[in-house]
Amino acid sequence: MARLVNRELAEVNMDYVNLQESSVRMHTNGRNLALPDPRRRLFTLVGVGFGLLCIVQAALNVSLRLTPSAVRRNDTDQQRFLTGKYIKQGWVYFHTSFYFISSTKKSWQESRKFCQEQSADLVIINTEEEQDFTRQFHRLTWIGVHNVSRTGQWTWVDGTPLTKSYWGPGEPNGYEGRNENCVEIRFFDRQNSWNDIPCEDQNFWICEKEAAL
Ligand code: BGC
Numbered sequence: 578m579a580r581l582v583n584r585e586l587a588e589v590n591m592d593y594v595n596l597q598e599s600s601v602r603m604h605t606n607g608r609n610l611a612l613p614d615p616r617r618r619l620f621t622l623v624g625v626g627f628g629l630l631c632i633v634q635a636a637l638n639v640s641l642r643l644t645p646s647a648v649r650r651n652d653t654d655q656q657r658f659l660t661g662k663y664i665k666q667g668w669v670y671f672h673t674s675f676y677f678i679s680s681t682k683k684s685w686q687e688s689r690k691f692c693q694e695q696s697a698d699l700v701i702i703n704t705e706e707e708q709d710f711t712r713q714f715h716r717l718t719w720i721g722v723h724n725v726s727r728t729g730q731w732t733w734v735d736g737t738p739l740t741k742s743y744w745g746p747g748e749p750n751g752y753e754g755r756n757e758n759c760v761e762i763r764f765f766d767r768q769n770s771w772n773d774i775p776c777e778d779q780n781f782w783i784c785e786k787e788a789a790l
């Protein structure tokens with residue numbers, strides 16, 4: 578029994594001595610890197626983990642650099658960028674929106690396309706002040722209301738149905754049986770200045786972009 582205990586103790590001591598020796602060997606001469614298995618696995622895991630992190634970071638760097646600058650900007654930067662662009666291009670600021678008053682003529686659809694390409698749309702009139710603003714240019718100008726499904730339901734370009742309108746006398750009339758499905762400012766001397774007219778006609782137009790200042 579005593580011998581058995583001693584033998585067990587001796588084995589434990591030997592293991593301890595061997596373990597100590599191997600660590601000492603590793604620290605002292607640095608050449609013998611033989612580590613016990615669990616430690617080697619831990620070192621490998623840490624190494625692989627670090628490597629993976631580096632790869633993910635590199636991929637992120639590349640993808641961010643490849644992203645178009647407009648997408649990378651946050652909303653505030655985007656707004657500032659657009660504001661600068663509108664001012665340089667001669668858009669005018671009134672109340673809470675920027676407006677572009679064209680000096681060439683296009684169909685209603687083409688005019689709208691122009692506005693959309695500038696991150697804007699044809700003007701939507703929400704107030705009396707805005708209605709007066711749109712007629713001060715004394716030009717036939719498209720506004721952002723149309724008879725979408727030709728059912729007589731006049732709708733703004735943002736999809737909201739027309740509630741408050743400023744039709745001129747006798748309008749909308751589908752003049753002489755024609756499809757007058759788009760709206761222009763025509764009778765600019767009076768507040769009720771709107772006229773329905775064929776969408777293919779060539780007119781000036783007004784774009785609007787709400788400003789988030
Ligand atoms: C009429 C409008 C019509 C336009 C067509 C005007 O004289 O008042 O209702 O849309 O002619 O050109």
Ligand code: CA
Binds near residue numbers: 748751752772
């Ligand atoms: Ca008409």
